[in-house]
Amino acid sequence: MPLNIGCTARPGKSRDNRTGSWRVFYPVFVKDKCTGCGICTLICPEGCIEVKGEKEYVPDLNYCKGCGLCAEECPGDAIMMEKEEK
Amino acid sequence: MGFFLRELRIHGRGGQGSVTAAELIAVAAFQGGVYAQAFPAFGVERRGAPVQAFVRFSDEMIRLRSQVYEPDYIIVQDSTLIADINVFAGMKAGGIAIINTEKTGGYPAPEGVSIITIDATKIALEEIGLPITNTALMGAFAAATGEIEFSALEDALRGRFEGKLADTNIKASQRAYEMIKGGSA
Amino acid sequence: MKQILEGSHAVAEATRLCRPEVIAAYPITPQTHIVEALAQMVADCRLQSEYICVESEFSALSACLGASAAGSRTYSATTSQGLALMFEVCFNVAGMRLPIVMTIANRALSAPLSIWNDQQDSIALRDSGWIQLYAEDNQEALDLHILAYRVCEDHDILLPAFVCFDGFILTHTYEPVDMPTQEEVDAYLPAFNPYQKLDAKDPISFGMYATPDYYLEFRYENQRAMLRTKEAIRKYGALFGEQFGRDYSGLVEGYKLEDAEVAIIAMGSICGTVKDAIDEMRADGKKVGLLKIRCYRPFPDEEIAAALSHIKTVAVLDKNISLGSKGAVALEVKDALYGSSIDVYDYILGLGGRDIRKKDIKAIVDLAEKGSGDMFYGLREELL
Numbered sequence: 123m124p125l126n127i128g129c130t131a132r133p134g135k136s137r138d139n140r141t142g143s144w145r146v147f148y149p150v151f152v153k154d155k156c157t158g159c160g161i162c163t164l165i166c167p168e169g170c171i172e173v174k175g176e177k178e179y180v181p182d183l184n185y186c187k188g189c190g191l192c193a194e195e196c197p198g199d200a201i202m203m204e205k206e207e208k
Numbered sequence: 209m210g211f212f213l214r215e216l217r218i219h220g221r222g223g224q225g226s227v228t229a230a231e232l233i234a235v236a237a238f239q240g241g242v243y244a245q246a247f248p249a250f251g252v253e254r255r256g257a258p259v260q261a262f263v264r265f266s267d268e269m270i271r272l273r274s275q276v277y278e279p280d281y282i283i284v285q286d287s288t289l290i291a292d293i294n295v296f297a298g299m300k301a302g303g304i305a306i307i308n309t310e311k312t313g314g315y316p317a318p319e320g321v322s323i324i325t326i327d328a329t330k331i332a333l334e335e336i337g338l339p340i341t342n343t344a345l346m347g348a349f350a351a352a353t354g355e356i357e358f359s360a361l362e363d364a365l366r367g368r369f370e371g372k373l374a375d376t377n378i379k380a381s382q383r384a385y386e387m388i389k390g391g392s393a
Numbered sequence: 394m395k396q397i398l399e400g401s402h403a404v405a406e407a408t409r410l411c412r413p414e415v416i417a418a419y420p421i422t423p424q425t426h427i428v429e430a431l432a433q434m435v436a437d438c439r440l441q442s443e444y445i446c447v448e449s450e451f452s453a454l455s456a457c458l459g460a461s462a463a464g465s466r467t468y469s470a471t472t473s474q475g476l477a478l479m480f481e482v483c484f485n486v487a488g489m490r491l492p493i494v495m496t497i498a499n500r501a502l503s504a505p506l507s508i509w510n511d512q513q514d515s516i517a518l519r520d521s522g523w524i525q526l527y528a529e530d531n532q533e534a535l536d537l538h539i540l541a542y543r544v545c546e547d548h549d550i551l552l553p554a555f556v557c558f559d560g561f562i563l564t565h566t567y568e569p570v571d572m573p574t575q576e577e578v579d580a581y582l583p584a585f586n587p588y589q590k591l592d593a594k595d596p597i598s599f600g601m602y603a604t605p606d607y608y609l610e611f612r613y614e615n616q617r618a619m620l621r622t623k624e625a626i627r628k629y630g631a632l633f634g635e636q637f638g639r640d641y642s643g644l645v646e647g648y649k650l651e652d653a654e655v656a657i658i659a660m661g662s663i664c665g666t667v668k669d670a671i672d673e674m675r676a677d678g679k680k681v682g683l684l685k686i687r688c689y690r691p692f693p694d695e696e697i698a699a700a701l702s703h704i705k706t707v708a709v710l711d712k713n714i715s716l717g718s719k720g721a722v723a724l725e726v727k728d729a730l731y732g733s734s735i736d737v738y739d740y741i742l743g744l745g746g747r748d749i750r751k752k753d754i755k756a757i758v759d760l761a762e763k764g765s766g767d768m769f770y771g772l773r774e775e776l777l
Contacts, residue, residue, distance in 0.1 A: 125776050129505035143288045144221050144256030146329060146339040187256055205329075207310060227565075231399070234567045238397040247566040249748075250508070271530070271665030273562050274750040 141168065145188030147203040149181050155200035162192035162201060214355065215276040216263040219295045220285030221256050225342030229283065230261035232368060233346060236360035237265050245270045258289060265355055281353055283345050284308060285328075290315065306348050308341050324352050326384055335380035336373075347381035351388035358385050395571050400531040400563040401426035403570045404470075404496055404556075407535040409440045410578040411494075411542050413468035414585070415460035417445040417453045421475040422508045423560035424498040428470055450475035454482040454495075461491040462599050464590030466542065470496035472560055473514045474503060480518070486553045487522025487615065489599040490588070492545035493553040494538060495523075499661065499712075500560040501745040509746020510560040512661060516689075516713040516721045522615050524554035524622055525690040527660040532570045533641075533687075534558040536633065539578055540641055543629045548588050550625050552618055559662040561746070573637060581636050619691045626688055644693035646685045647700055649675065653682030655758055656701055658726055659710040660686045663749055667710070670754035681758055686722065694729035701730065707737045708761040714741045719767065738766020747771060 151162075156177040163171045163179060170185040171192060181192075193201040216233065220226030227248040234246035242265050249260040262276040278298040287309040289295060296305060301320030308328040317323050326348050328341035336343075343365060350356045361381060366374050398406075405427050408416075416435070418428040434440035443460070447453045450471050461467040471479060476497060486493055497515045501507035515525055526541060528534035534556065541554040558564065589597060603611050627642045634640030648668050650656060657667050664685045674681045684700050686693065701707060707730070711720025718724065723739030730737060738761045743749045757770060 141256050143292070144223075144286075205333075231567050235397055238569055243569060244397065245566060245568045248561070250561070270568070272669045272751070273662045273666045275748050277750070 140184045142184045147188045150202045152200045155198045157198045165191050165195045211267050213266045214280045216281040217276045217279040218261040218283045224285045226259050226261045229342040230263050232364040233263050235364040236356040239360040331380050336376045343377040344380040344384040347385035348388045351385045397569045400566050403531045403535045405430035407538040414465035415443045415467045417456035418469045419450045419453045423564045424470050424472045450478040454479040457493050461493050462591050464587040466585035467493045472498040473500035476514045483521040490551040494541045497555045497557040498560040498564045507745040511744045512712040515557045528558040529664040544625045562662045622691050644688035645696045648683040650682035654680045655706045656682050656704045657708050658684045670751040692725050697729040706761050709739050712743045740770040742770040
């Protein structure tokens with residue numbers, strides 16, 4: 123990284139910083155149980171759950187830290203937390 | 209300088225308790241009559257960022273303040289760090305590396321370094337109900353290195369945690385200690 | 394009693410033993426654990442003190458100023474940006490001659506943002522009229538708080554003090570310390586006896602207007618009190634030694650200086666690493682010693698000149714930079730040694746938490762012996 127005068131940075135730095143490796147658990151979305159409420163996208167602290175279609179929510183595992191808030195808040199219990207292999 | 213100076217470097221991620229592990233190992237060592245020094249090296253202050261913590265053990269006062277570059281021991285709290293960081297950097301021959309992993313080997317340790325693997329995450333999930341692995345790894349460290357007595361570690365854990373939290377953490381620590389002592393890791 | 398605990402907690406315990414009647418502080422990394430611990434002690438009734446929660450460091454020191462003027466023993470702690478925010482109040486406290494003791498958990502200043510250690514923050518306040526003491530380890534950090542109150546509250550002094558110890562390197566380090574008992578501290582540090590105080594029955598105002606006919610004399614009196622502090626530290630530092638077995642009568646402290654050809658001058662935690670490096674250099678036949686500056690304000694100019702009279706080369710380690718000039722310690726060392734034939738070289742190092750190892754100290758001694766100095770040490774050339 124070069125030294126920018128004034129210690130400036132351009133937007134997008136957090137995209138380079140893939141935080142997914144911290145996970146112990148990862149979320150698995152069960153489409154059958156999904157009500158399509160979208161709470162998971164709102165609650166995700168990383169903002170890494172994308173709406174791909176109706177009742178189709180996909181977490182970006184490059185950034186998901188496995189906190190499990192989505193699974194905790196999901197009203198249809200449609201998100202399971204599975205243990206990562208390490 | 210003293211007759212001995214041994215050094216431990218703990219690699220973990222923010223939130224996994226690496227700093228607490230270093231502190232409690234130092235507390236346990238001090239109780240055993242050893243001069244101990246523990247300190248952290250934070251990266252950015254957030255959950256998940258790589259963190260290091262260090263412990264020095266000696267028979268006399270430790271004046272040195274630099275980080276640990278040639279450890280006798282390392283503890284790796286999260287084996288995914290091995291892909292990003294050379295956790296074995298500078299390890300002394302005869303050193304011991306304790307790695308939290310489901311695997312049983314296949315790590316590129318330097319020559320003369322023995323590797324001890326332990327599934328501390330499994331132990332922590334079963335005993336504490338959270339994937340916080342530091343207390344299990346402290347037990348493994350006590351068993352693998354003999355730097356601290358398990359009873360001193362138990363006292364240190366009781367000093368830090370209260371009630372059920374102390375019980376479950378001691379249980380996790382003891383299970384790991386016995387696994388390594390029994391050679392059934 | 395010997396115990397092992399975090400540096401921040403050792404300082405919090407020492408502060409408790411000094412029985413401050415008013416504490417006002419605002420949390421900031423790496424000072425946070427100190428004030429957290431004190432707040433807990435007050436909540437648990439282990440410490441009978443008024444803990445004022447404030448909304449900024451400016452408020453924290455302002456509250457301390459008022460409390461001290463009202464006749465209370467008063468404590469605060471801060472670092473870096475927090476100390477910068479106190480700038481105005483710091484000068485007021487010193488000018489009103491209020492003996493407040495404040496811990497500085499030394500940290501770099503923004504920008505760029507850094508939470509890590511150097512000594513730029515307290516050095517930047519060197520002209521503010523506060524006594525500045527620097528600790529090498531947590532035992533010294535603990536002890537210097539007790540000493541500071543004793544010195545500051547002497548009616549011949551009546552000045553505030555920073556007790557500086559390196560952020561993270563000491564604040565977050567667990568190591569054994571000998572913790573005095575309450576009885577021992579009480580025997581050393583009598584209850585605060587204010588020289589004067591705010592009293593509705595006998596009203597006074599602090600920090601009044603001084604016209605050009607008076608201002609110069611007030612500043613002169615501040616300077617004289619600061620210079621008298623040297624003698625007060627010698628006296629109460631020796632008394633501390635008698636009571637606790639650890640002597641702090643020296644404003645500076647030599648390590649293997651007697652037969653040294655090269656002397657390193659440093660302040661704070663780096664002195665420990667320097668001592669270990671010196672032992673190794675001496676084993677290789679190099680005659681190197683250390684002069685540790687414990688008291689930076691008042692500056693021990695005569696003490697430095699006396700300690701270094703036989704030295705050929707001096708390497709000053711500065712964890713700060715007076716931008717546009719040199720390292721602040723080196724500047725004053727050069728002044729103290731003016732007229733002597735000693736070569737003084739300055740090394741700016743360890744800024745923003747850059748780790749300093751024994752090999753760095755050895756490399757610096759090599760540079761000084763070759764006559765190469767007045768430089769930033771350890772620059773990553775690939776970034777420039």
